[in-house]
Amino acid sequence: MKTTHTSDKPGSTEPLQSRPRCGKSLRDILCWEIFPTPFRTSSKMLNFLIGLFSFVAVCYFGLMLFALIMADRMIFPAPPPNYTDDADILKLPMAEGGTISARYYPNPQATHTLLYSHGNGEDIGTSPDLWEGLRDLGYNVLVYDYPGYGTSGGKPSEAASYAAIDAAYAYLTRELSIPPEQIVLFGRSLGGGPAFDLATREPVGGVITDGTFSSTFRVMTRYKLLPWDCFDNLAKVDRIDCPLLIIHGTKDRTVPFHHALDLYQKAVEPKFHLWVEGAGHNNLIEVAGPAYSDAIRAFREQLTP
Numbered sequence: 001m002k003t004t005h006t007s008d009k010p011g012s013t014e015p016l017q018s019r020p021r022c023g024k025s026l027r028d029i030l031c032w033e034i035f036p037t038p039f040r041t042s043s044k045m046l047n048f049l050i051g052l053f054s055f056v057a058v059c060y061f062g063l064m065l066f067a068l069i070m071a072d073r074m075i076f077p078a079p080p081p082n083y084t085d086d087a088d089i090l091k092l093p094m095a096e097g098g099t100i101s102a103r104y105y106p107n108p109q110a111t112h113t114l115l116y117s118h119g120n121g122e123d124i125g126t127s128p129d130l131w132e133g134l135r136d137l138g139y140n141v142l143v144y145d146y147p148g149y150g151t152s153g154g155k156p157s158e159a160a161s162y163a164a165i166d167a168a169y170a171y172l173t174r175e176l177s178i179p180p181e182q183i184v185l186f187g188r189s190l191g192g193g194p195a196f197d198l199a200t201r202e203p204v205g206g207v208i209t210d211g212t213f214s215s216t217f218r219v220m221t222r223y224k225l226l227p228w229d230c231f232d233n234l235a236k237v238d239r240i241d242c243p244l245l246i247i248h249g250t251k252d253r254t255v256p257f258h259h260a261l262d263l264y265q266k267a268v269e270p271k272f273h274l275w276v277e278g279a280g281h282n283n284l285i286e287v288a289g290p291a292y293s294d295a296i297r298a299f300r301e302q303l304t305p
Contacts, residue, residue: 192231
């Protein structure tokens, strides 16, 4: 029996099934190493396109898997608690069990109540001066923690944040007997997610957002690349049928300004905005100065008493 050998001399023909030995190009890798052998064709270009498609598909499904596993960890970097439980900390029960921590700042002269949802790196002990300042603008203020934040039990997630704001809303409407039309949802950054979601499900008097995104994934990709998203505010904003105030800094590098523009463009009337020229994500109040409190006060004054 004769053994056939492949010649390395110029002009010799190498079998189609053999692999490139060295100097591999991207086309070689896609054609010979990624796409399965039984499906290769005699066309190098077709093999390249099939291999490229396979490579993109693998990367896409890898991205989906990464998002599925890591999304909650990246979206909810809960800080160590900035407070301890005392007589002022409320424990609000959630519908499916467990409790969240909250703090209430009453204003006897208030015509409306702010239900404040904080950002992902904060808890209800982070900015007491802010809650008190909002109270002084003519509001009662209820600020609450998401599960896994502060002294709230449970683990943070998109669904858990919705359950938390539901518990806070139930406390205001049932325990304090505050009419829904007198409740104004205030979402800071991540807090815009639960605020927008609740406004599409329950009656409220108004919604205010500060530095909120169109969706969490779009913060990284700008465009929707996956079949699902977390806190897809852009898909919900046009279903809000109460007055809306969007506040955002034009130099925000954490949640770029185009998120605010996209939300405002899709929102329905009545809608208002405060674009703070030169402000970033974490210095918006300082850069805005009196304009920040003026906008929030004016928003309350035009709401139904």
